[in-house]
Amino acid sequence: MNRLKCQQCGTEYKGRSDKRFCSVACKNGWHAEHRRATRDAVAEIDGYLHRNREILATLMGGTSKVELDRLVLTRTGFKYEYHTGTYLNKEGKIYRIVYDYAWMDFSDQKILIVRKKN
């Protein structure tokens, strides 16, 4: 048995060297605090991404491909800098992926929005 210090409450206790907490309550408390910290840290950006997806979905309607003026997208409050990935096609055009949708600069004024096929 080693002398250990609980990561949550600082209490000294004896136990196996791989133990980190003095009790189940401290273990649960530590994990709950870390989940809360992660949730708070990601909430703002998750919100932008979800909102961007909703905007693209609304503009697409039921279609699989839409071309529209960049201004139309800008006016919705779309945040261009937030996306979930990128894709470079054979023509060298970069698609910005937002979950199951993607958009790209088709020309200076035009944006192309596509929906990923299942």
Ligand SMILES: [Zn+2]
């Ligand atoms: Zn403890």
